Amino acid sequence: MERIPILKMGDFLLVTIQVDLYDQLAENLESDLINTISKHSSKGVLIDISAVSIIDSFMGRILGNIAVMSKILDAQTVVVGMQPAVAITLVELGLSLNGVISALNVERGMDLLRSKMHISDNEEQEYDDDNE
């Protein structure tokens, strides 16, 4: 069965969607991704949708679900490279994907994830300091 590859890059997972998603594929991606996050205890997920030109409400919901699920597993989701038409469609559908952080391209998405990690590391350190 066709699957979308999930690449592990250190603490992050990188998913590049190169084909038009149909519902089954999207559902598989969702479960695969969540399993991989819990397996590697990843800290961040980067989903590149720059090649996706058509999106529907189902796909929008899947993206939102992935974000919420990863959040529960303590991983931050960043969606990168959204096409203007896709963004307009999502807004018109009333899906603002509030839990999802976006970035313009993979590079910036990575920076964003790293800075988020950095902040949470600092917070932990501060917390440790307080304990001492």
Place this chain on the structure above:
Amino acid sequence: MQNNVLGVLKEHESKLLTIWSQILLDSGSGDGAMEEEESKEFASLFLTALAKSDEKYENSQEFEKVQDLIVGISSSRGKRGFSPRENGQYLISFKEAASQILSELIDDPAKLYDANLKLSTILDNMMIMTFEAFMKGREDVISRQVDEISEISTPVITVWDGIVALPIIGTLDSSRTQTVMESLLQQIVDTGSSIAILDISGVPAVDSLVAQHLIKTVSATRLMGAECIISGIRPEIAQTVVHLGIDLSGITTKASLASALQTAFEMLQLAVVKKRKIVE
């Protein structure tokens, strides 16, 4: 000759033209050389058609040519800025000139009446076409202008590396917002900007629909991974927005483009510093 009463007009073409242009000149609706050319062509074609056709003056291929010509003339006159009245005057004067000649040629009142009636029918029919063509000519101009306006009304400016600004001038409606949103998002992709400033100081009024559009634009920019600042909110607009109960709390709003730019600099961790003066 007997059957084709109007055909005789062909023999008096130059006289008719003189009378016609005189009437046009008197009514003050002429515009010189170009019109003379058109009139000559029309008169010659029309009179030829009359001369060639049968008693009923219809279903003739010659008339189709004349109609095409008059449609062309009137739409070009429309584009040249003639008023509908002047345009109508053009054919009315022709009718006047033609019946003047007819009354000189025909002595029998019954025959004259008949000829005039036929002439009127043909020319009135043409006049209707003229108006249709005239309106169409004007509509073409208007629709071209609308296209042009919508094209020039969404200029996306790169104000800094990574910052784009879009000043909106004029009323926002659904189709316009769509263009605004599309060009802004496209520009964000093209320039790889991370901050977009939407300046609405040129928007005369904001109602709930416009606010809705603005919120949508901001959401779409966020989805793309850029931040959107709305600037240029005038006091009246702030009042209306609050009175309408629109929640803009999730959106960064600034009073002026300058302060929006300042905020953008802060977001990008940039600082504008005054150059120190070199002390001599």
